Amino acid sequence: MRTVPTLRQLRYLVAVVDRCHFGQAAAACNVSQSTLSAGIQELEDLLGAPLLERTKRTVVPTALGRDLADRSRGLLKGAEELMDVAQAAREPMAGPLHLGVIPTIGPFLLPRALPQLRETFPKLQLYLREDQTARLLERLDAGELDAVLLALPYALGDLEVMDLGEDRFSVVYPADHRLPATDAATPADIASENLLLLEDGHCLRDQALAACELEGARRNTAFNGTSLHTLAQMVANGLGVTLMPQMALDAGIVRGLDVAVRPMTGSAPHRRIGLVWRRTSARKETFRQLGEALRPFL
Amino acid sequence: MRTVPTLRQLRYLVAVVDRCHFGQAAAACNVSQSTLSAGIQELEDLLGAPLLERTKRTVVPTALGRDLADRSRGLLKGAEELMDVAQAAREPMAGPLHLGVIPTIGPFLLPRALPQLRETFPKLQLYLREDQTARLLERLDAGELDAVLLALPYALGDLEVMDLGEDRFSVVYPADHRLPATDAATPADIASENLLLLEDGHCLRDQALAACELEGARRNTAFNGTSLHTLAQMVANGLGVTLMPQMALDAGIVRGLDVAVRPMTGSAPHRRIGLVWRRTSARKETFRQLGEALRPFL
DNA sequence: ATTGATTAATCGGAAAAAGCGATTACATAC
DNA sequence: GTATGTAATCGCTTTTTCCGATTAATCAAT
Incomplete structure (x- = not known):
C-alpha cells in the first residue's frame, strides 16, 4: 500500500495550475x-519531480504538472x-435535478405530470x-x-434506460378525406397519401416511419413541420395526413381542428418512452422513482 | 468548495467492505x-448516512457502502x-513494462531487437x-x-497508436513453380494459385488479402497454417503459395527451404507495424521511446 | 446461567500534520 | 537604488491522526 x-x-x-499564481490559488483554497x-512542496517531494517552474516572476506548470492537474x-x-x-x-427526491425532454414529449406530458410531481416530491427542484434527442x-x-x-x-451509447411504456401512433387526416371511415388504417393506406412529417432531427420522424414499416427515402420533403402543432394545422388545411403519438392527442392537439383520427391496425405501431441516465450517475434511485411517478401519465 | x-x-x-471485519481491515491498512x-465513523458522519450495518457479530456493508466502496x-x-x-x-525507461506482441511479429522482430533494447534501457523490465490481436x-x-x-x-478502440513503419508482403512459392521468374508478382498471379493462409483469428490473414485486393470469401480453407513457419513448410511441399511479411523473411524463415520469393508489384502491398496503448496511460513517453528504439529493426 | 472469546466502540494522551502570520529572498519595474 | 510583487522559509498554534487501554456487546461453550 504505497503512499x-x-x-x-x-x-x-x-488551483495553482489554473491560476499560475500562488497567492490567488491560496485565496481560492x-x-x-x-x-x-508548503502543500505544493510536499507534493513535489512525494512525487519526486517538479510540477511548477518558478523561474522569473511567473509560475508556469511543467508538462507533468499539467498532466497531473488534469488527472487530479x-x-x-x-x-x-x-x-x-x-x-x-x-x-433521493430532494435537491436540484436537471432533466432533458424532447419536444414531442415535453409539451404533452409535462403540463399534466408536473403538478403531481411537485406535490409528491416537494423538495425536488x-x-x-x-x-432534440442528439443534443x-x-x-x-x-x-x-x-x-x-x-x-x-434510439441508438443510445452506454446509458441506463428505464422503459416507461408505449405511446401509439394514430393517423390524423382531414375530416372530408376520401379515406373510408373504417376502424383502423393500414400502412398501405398511408403509403398512398401525402404523409406530413416533422423536419429532420426529430426522432419521431424516423420512429413513425419505422413503426409503420414505411420507407422514408422517397418522402415528400417540401412539407416538413416544425412541431406537432404545426403538423396538425397542416392536416386541417388539407395538405396531407400525418402520424401523431397518442400522448399529443390526449393533450388535445387536434381539439377545435376539422380533422379525423384513426388508430392503426396490425402490429400497433408505437414509440416507447424512456428515461435514461449515465451508467455512473449518482442518483439512480432518484430517477427510478421519478420514472415510476411519470408512468401513470403515459 | 465542499468538504x-x-x-x-x-x-x-x-478495506472493511472487502473483509467485513474491522480488525482485519485495520491490519491491512x-x-x-x-x-x-474512528475513520469509518468520520466518513459516515461526513456523508450523513450509514455505510456499514453492525448488527449481530458481523459487519455487513449497506448498499450505499458497497456503492461508495466501488467508487473509492x-x-x-x-x-x-x-x-x-x-x-x-x-x-521513463525504468521499471516493469508489460508488452503484448502478436505471433506474426514477435518471433521475428524481438530476437533481433531485444539485445539492443536491454542495452539501451538496462533498467526496463x-x-x-x-x-492474437483481439485477446x-x-x-x-x-x-x-x-x-x-x-x-x-485493425479496428482499434479508443487507443493511441504510434506507427512504426511498414512491412511489405512478398509471394513465396515452390522453387519449381510454373510462375514466370519475372521481377514482381501481380494480384492476378496469386488469384490463380492455391493461396495458403494462417487460420482465422490471425490479423495477417485479412491484412494480406486486403493489401493484395483479393477476395477472402472463396479461399481454400482446407490448408490453414498455424504459424508462418508452418506456412513456409507447406509451400516448400508444393501445397500452394503464400504471402509472407518482409519481417519474417529477414528473420530467415525460408532459409534452407526449396522455395522462391518474389516481391509484389504495384501498390506495394504491406501491413503497418504499430505500438498502441490506452489513451489514459501513465507512460506515454516510455512507449514513444520504446517505439523509436524498435523502428530501426523493421 | 456463567464464563470466556471475539469484536467494535470509546477514551485519554501522544505524535504528526496542517495551518497561520511574519519575515526573508528574489526578481522586476520605476 | 528603491519600491513592488511574489514565493519560500520560519516559529508557533491548532487540528488531526493515531495508538493503547478499556468498555460494551454478542455469541459459544460449558
Missing part, C-alpha cells in the same frame, strides 16, 4: 499562501460525486431543458443534464 | 483497530496512477505476452498489459 498524495494537495495543485506553498481534477470530481451519491441515498444526449454526457426523457428506439 | 472525504478514509472503507473505527476503489487507483505518471516522467487488446483494456505491438490496419 499517495492527499486530495488536499491535489486541490492545491489544480481559503488557506494562506504559506500553507499552499478527475479525482476531485470523483470525490465530490461520493458526496452526491450519499446525499442522493439519504434523500426540477430544471427542464427541451431539445440532449450530448449534454447528458457532459454532465449538464442528470437524466433525459426521450422516445425509443 | 470531501479523504483518501485515507476511503481506503479504510474499502497498518493502523490500529481504534484508528480505523476507482479514486484510489487514480491516485496511485498519479504516482506512476510521476515515476514514469522521472525515469520487459514482460512479454504473445497472443491482447482485451488485456490492454483490462490493464494487464501496458502496450501492444501489433499490425495495422
Whole structure:
C-alpha cells in the first residue's frame, strides 16, 4: 500500500495550475499562501519531480504538472460525486435535478405530470431543458443534464434506460378525406397519401416511419413541420395526413381542428418512452422513482 | 468548495467492505483497530448516512457502502496512477513494462531487437505476452498489459497508436513453380494459385488479402497454417503459395527451404507495424521511446 | 446461567500534520 | 537604488491522526 498524495494537495495543485499564481490559488483554497506553498512542496517531494517552474516572476506548470492537474481534477470530481451519491441515498427526491425532454414529449406530458410531481416530491427542484434527442444526449454526457426523457428506439451509447411504456401512433387526416371511415388504417393506406412529417432531427420522424414499416427515402420533403402543432394545422388545411403519438392527442392537439383520427391496425405501431441516465450517475434511485411517478401519465 | 472525504478514509472503507471485519481491515491498512473505527465513523458522519450495518457479530456493508466502496476503489487507483505518471516522467525507461506482441511479429522482430533494447534501457523490465490481436487488446483494456505491438490496419478502440513503419508482403512459392521468374508478382498471379493462409483469428490473414485486393470469401480453407513457419513448410511441399511479411523473411524463415520469393508489384502491398496503448496511460513517453528504439529493426 | 472469546466502540494522551502570520529572498519595474 | 510583487522559509498554534487501554456487546461453550 504505497503512499499517495492527499486530495488536499491535489486541490492545491489544480488551483495553482489554473491560476499560475500562488497567492490567488491560496485565496481560492481559503488557506494562506504559506500553507499552499508548503502543500505544493510536499507534493513535489512525494512525487519526486517538479510540477511548477518558478523561474522569473511567473509560475508556469511543467508538462507533468499539467498532466497531473488534469488527472487530479478527475479525482476531485470523483470525490465530490461520493458526496452526491450519499446525499442522493439519504434523500433521493430532494435537491436540484436537471432533466432533458424532447419536444414531442415535453409539451404533452409535462403540463399534466408536473403538478403531481411537485406535490409528491416537494423538495425536488426540477430544471427542464427541451431539445432534440442528439443534443440532449450530448449534454447528458457532459454532465449538464442528470437524466433525459426521450422516445425509443434510439441508438443510445452506454446509458441506463428505464422503459416507461408505449405511446401509439394514430393517423390524423382531414375530416372530408376520401379515406373510408373504417376502424383502423393500414400502412398501405398511408403509403398512398401525402404523409406530413416533422423536419429532420426529430426522432419521431424516423420512429413513425419505422413503426409503420414505411420507407422514408422517397418522402415528400417540401412539407416538413416544425412541431406537432404545426403538423396538425397542416392536416386541417388539407395538405396531407400525418402520424401523431397518442400522448399529443390526449393533450388535445387536434381539439377545435376539422380533422379525423384513426388508430392503426396490425402490429400497433408505437414509440416507447424512456428515461435514461449515465451508467455512473449518482442518483439512480432518484430517477427510478421519478420514472415510476411519470408512468401513470403515459 | 465542499468538504470531501479523504483518501485515507476511503481506503479504510474499502478495506472493511472487502473483509467485513474491522480488525482485519485495520491490519491491512497498518493502523490500529481504534484508528480505523474512528475513520469509518468520520466518513459516515461526513456523508450523513450509514455505510456499514453492525448488527449481530458481523459487519455487513449497506448498499450505499458497497456503492461508495466501488467508487473509492476507482479514486484510489487514480491516485496511485498519479504516482506512476510521476515515476514514469522521472525515469521513463525504468521499471516493469508489460508488452503484448502478436505471433506474426514477435518471433521475428524481438530476437533481433531485444539485445539492443536491454542495452539501451538496462533498467526496463520487459514482460512479454504473445497472443492474437483481439485477446491482447482485451488485456490492454483490462490493464494487464501496458502496450501492444501489433499490425495495422485493425479496428482499434479508443487507443493511441504510434506507427512504426511498414512491412511489405512478398509471394513465396515452390522453387519449381510454373510462375514466370519475372521481377514482381501481380494480384492476378496469386488469384490463380492455391493461396495458403494462417487460420482465422490471425490479423495477417485479412491484412494480406486486403493489401493484395483479393477476395477472402472463396479461399481454400482446407490448408490453414498455424504459424508462418508452418506456412513456409507447406509451400516448400508444393501445397500452394503464400504471402509472407518482409519481417519474417529477414528473420530467415525460408532459409534452407526449396522455395522462391518474389516481391509484389504495384501498390506495394504491406501491413503497418504499430505500438498502441490506452489513451489514459501513465507512460506515454516510455512507449514513444520504446517505439523509436524498435523502428530501426523493421 | 456463567464464563470466556471475539469484536467494535470509546477514551485519554501522544505524535504528526496542517495551518497561520511574519519575515526573508528574489526578481522586476520605476 | 528603491519600491513592488511574489514565493519560500520560519516559529508557533491548532487540528488531526493515531495508538493503547478499556468498555460494551454478542455469541459459544460449558
